[in-house]
Amino acid sequence: xxxxxxxxxxxxxxxxxxxxxxxxxxxxxxxxxxxxxxxxxxxxxxxxxxxxxxxxxxxxxxxxxxxxxxxxxxxxxxxxxxxxxxxxxxxxxxxxxxxxxxxxxxxxxxxxxxxxxxxxxxxxxxxxxxxxxxxxxxxxxxxxxxxxxxxxxxxxxxxxxxxxxxxxxxxxxxxxxxxxxxxxxxxxxxxxxxxxxxxxxxxxxxxxxxxxxxxx
Amino acid sequence: xxxxxxxxxxxxxxxxxxxxxxxxxxxxxxxxxxxxxxxxxxxxxxxxxxxxxxxxxxxxxxxxxxxxxxxxxxxxxxxxxxxxxxxxxxxxxxxxxxxxxxxxxxxxxxxxxxxxxxxxxxxxxxxxxxxxxxxxxxxxxxxxxxxxxxxxxxxxxxxxxxxxxxxxxxxxxxxxxxxxxxxxxxxxxxxxxxxxxxxxxxxxxxxxxxxxxxxxxxxxxxxxxxxxxxxxxxxxxxxxx
Ligand SMILES: Nc1ncnc2c1ncn2[C@@H]1O[C@H](COP(=O)(O)OP(=O)(O)O)[C@@H](O)[C@H]1O
Ligand SMILES: [Mg+2]
Numbered sequence: 509x510x511x512x513x514x515x516x517x518x519x520x521x522x523x524x525x526x527x528x529x530x531x532x533x534x535x536x537x538x539x540x541x542x543x544x545x546x547x548x549x550x551x552x553x554x555x556x557x558x559x560x561x562x563x564x565x566x567x568x569x570x571x572x573x574x575x576x577x578x579x580x581x582x583x584x585x586x587x588x589x590x591x592x593x594x595x596x597x598x599x600x601x602x603x604x605x606x607x608x609x610x611x612x613x614x615x616x617x618x619x620x621x622x623x624x625x626x627x628x629x630x631x632x633x634x635x636x637x638x639x640x641x642x643x644x645x646x647x648x649x650x651x652x653x654x655x656x657x658x659x660x661x662x663x664x665x666x667x668x669x670x671x672x673x674x675x676x677x678x679x680x681x682x683x684x685x686x687x688x689x690x691x692x693x694x695x696x697x698x699x700x701x702x703x704x705x706x707x708x709x710x711x712x713x714x715x716x717x718x719x720x721x722x723x724x
Numbered sequence: 725x726x727x728x729x730x731x732x733x734x735x736x737x738x739x740x741x742x743x744x745x746x747x748x749x750x751x752x753x754x755x756x757x758x759x760x761x762x763x764x765x766x767x768x769x770x771x772x773x774x775x776x777x778x779x780x781x782x783x784x785x786x787x788x789x790x791x792x793x794x795x796x797x798x799x800x801x802x803x804x805x806x807x808x809x810x811x812x813x814x815x816x817x818x819x820x821x822x823x824x825x826x827x828x829x830x831x832x833x834x835x836x837x838x839x840x841x842x843x844x845x846x847x848x849x850x851x852x853x854x855x856x857x858x859x860x861x862x863x864x865x866x867x868x869x870x871x872x873x874x875x876x877x878x879x880x881x882x883x884x885x886x887x888x889x890x891x892x893x894x895x896x897x898x899x900x901x902x903x904x905x906x907x908x909x910x911x912x913x914x915x916x917x918x919x920x921x922x923x924x925x926x927x928x929x930x931x932x933x934x935x936x937x938x939x940x941x942x943x944x945x946x947x948x949x950x951x952x953x954x955x956x957x958x959x960x961x962x963x964x965x
Binding site: 622624625627628629630631632633634635638642643646647650723724 | 773775798799800801802804805806808810811812813814815816818825826829830858859860861871874875878884
């Protein structure tokens with residue numbers, strides 16, 4: 509049934525595809541956190557808020573698979589430009605996508621900080637910029653850390669669609685292997701185990717981080 | 725010296741809170757602001773450092789107009805410390821960092837100096853034993869003493885306190901009032917909104933009585949408790965005692 513030789517021969521090649529998954533998720537998550545924070549602050553503003561809310565609405569209203577295709581195939585036609593490097597497209601799409609989800613989360617994190625701390629800082633003569641940077645953002649991030657870790661884990665799984673635009677992740681490598689061995693079972697088992705282990709490690713890391721950042 | 729002239733504060737078109745307040749707070753004196761709740765005490769004290777923007781009228785600190793767009797409000801606020809009913813410590817910073825933060829950020833002090841200053845102030849308010857604790861581990865009285873140290877760190881000319889003991893049980897109230905009492909002898913100008921009549925009597929140089937958004941009268945404690953000038957204040961005193 510299971511061909512052990514196939515596993516031994518191919519596992520390293522397939523698991524090496526995790527590199528792109530991890531890099532892509534990391535960069536997209538950072539972009540997403542920044543975008544999420546910026547939109548959380550700006551979504552209530554009169555003028556720019558309209559655009560921010562539009563962006564959030566669009567990215568939450570369509571699947572990320574579609575967004576990836578759209579950016580890769582439709583945007584170049586719309587704007588008469590060359591297709592971007594697939595890795596850049598993927599970072600943009602996943603960053604914008606998670607930014608749209610994180611903005612809600614970040615807003616909740618900001619609202620969880622009582623107004624009094626901001627007033628206390630103002631009363632000390634701290635500028636609004638420093639209040640935002642040193643009082644609000646660190647506490648907002650701390651408040652939503654579990655949700656952030658969760659978003660990051662979701663990202664590592666969602667990025668499995670990037671093979672569709674040619675990035676060499678585990679799912680892409682799967683097609684190479686099957687073309688060679690005509691046997692889907694072993695590469696799929698390897699991929700399943702690899703994703704599962706990665707996510708267990710990430711949630712464990714998240715718990716440790718939460719513990720480390722708790723105020724004790 | 726803080727001077728308040730023709731000060732009005734509305735919250736929206738229908739809620740008129742402060743009505744033509746006029747007063748001068750002299751340097752080095754301790755003022756207790758008393759009156760029933762809803763009388764505008766918090767609003768007045770918050771207008772002094774522009775946490776509330778006055779609707780009209782003026783607030784001056786040493787002849788600099790505070791509620792003036794051209795004034796560097798943060799410079800003014802450095803000179804006016806504030807202590808809140810709910811302490812408002814920064815919950816992601818430990819006790820020492822709560823005090824060092826504005827020293828480093830606003831006063832541009834280097835870290836070692838700021839730390840030295842923080843530790844000295846914590847000693848002064850009897851909090852040396854908790855310098856590394858986070859606020860949520862402290863009792864209310866301890867939080868408030870840290871908050872006082874934080875305000876004092878900026879070497880303010882004035883200390884504004886809005887009901888500093890209202891969230892505390894009696895034992896903690898005593899420890900916080902003791903700290904404030906000691907401060908009142910240091911030349912600091914103190915403006916304390918309080919319901920603690922004994923504190924007002926013993927520590928304040930003057931008592932301001934507010935009602936309905938107006939400053940009804942200012943008297944020395946002896947006058948105020950024995951024979952207040954106005955009928956409304958006498959009524960308040962007899963209700964309190
Ligand atoms: N931000 C606000 N919006 C609307 N009304 C307010 C606001 N702050 C205070 N008030 C009203 O102003 C009045 C005076 O409040 P306050 O200054 O807190 O009185 P005190 O401190 O003497 O109890 C109250 O009726 C209160 O409801
Ligand atoms: Mg009040």
